[in-house]
Amino acid sequence: xxxxxxxxxxxxxxxxxxDLGTNVNVTISIGDIRVQFNGSADSVITSVISFLTxxxxxxxLANRISLNYTITELIQSYSDIIKITPEGxxxxxxxxxxELKKLSDKQIVALxxxxxxxxxGLGKTEDxxxxxxxxxxxxxxxxxxxxxRLSELVKVGYVQKDVMRNGGxxxxxxxxxxxxxxxxxxxxxxxxIQVLE
Numbered sequence: 001x002x003x004x005x006x007x008x009x010x011x012x013x014x015x016x017x018x019d020l021g022t023n024v025n026v027t028i029s030i031g032d033i034r035v036q037f038n039g040s041a042d043s044v045i046t047s048v049i050s051f052l053t054x055x056x057x058x059x060x061l062a063n064r065i066s067l068n069y070t071i072t073e074l075i076q077s078y079s080d081i082i083k084i085t086p087e088g089x090x091x092x093x094x095x096x097x098x099e100l101k102k103l104s105d106k107q108i109v110a111l112x113x114x115x116x117x118x119x120x121g122l123g124k125t126e127d128x129x130x131x132x133x134x135x136x137x138x139x140x141x142x143x144x145x146x147x148x149r150l151s152e153l154v155k156v157g158y159v160q161k162d163v164m165r166n167g168g169x170x171x172x173x174x175x176x177x178x179x180x181x182x183x184x185x186x187x188x189x190x191x192x193i194q195v196l197e
Contacts, residue, residue: 030055069180071121074114077184082115084124089115090138102190105141106149110183112138113159113175129162129172158182 024044026037028051035051037044069077083090091111103111112135113128120128130138135146150173153159158179164172175183 028052067177067181069177071118074118074121074180078111078114078118081111081187082118084115084119084122088125088138089119091115105145106152107183107186108139108141109135109146109149110153110158110175110179113173114180114183117175117180127164127172129164129174131164131170131172135173153179156182 024037024039024041026044026048028035028037028048033055037047037051039047081092083092089112091108113130115138116125116130117128119125132143132146132150135141135150136143139146141149150159150161154161154173158176159173160176162172162174164170
């Protein structure tokens, strides 16, 4: 790492790869400190994260309490149970050998809402909200059960109720970050129980 003084303050140039012919360059300015990272994508991202956690200790603390799911994380977590088809997002009947019949209606509704969020994130649908009639078609559950489960999920903050305006006001639902966290913990427990059996 080299340090240069300029009229902007102290500047550090960090080369992180032996091959300086790579095209990845990242420059970070914090106050009067300017740092530039050069090298392969992997080495630069590692260096940037290391630098930021040293320079901004609260960033690491903030990451510890931050909860957000990227589409990539959702796909990695749910790719064995959720599939995006030409007809739309669906839940397949088996998760690591656990039949879907063993999941509650509430969990199936939440899974379908996650499937819709993934489909939107992949650009397969324009909206991650689902109408109750679409939930019924996708899951095969009875409308009364779906309505009751949605009310429960909305009440605890796992699902958000919105209104779609398609010539009228139709209720539509989307999964919240808290809902994904809840569903992750439920499915993790199921996998753990299955491993013990």
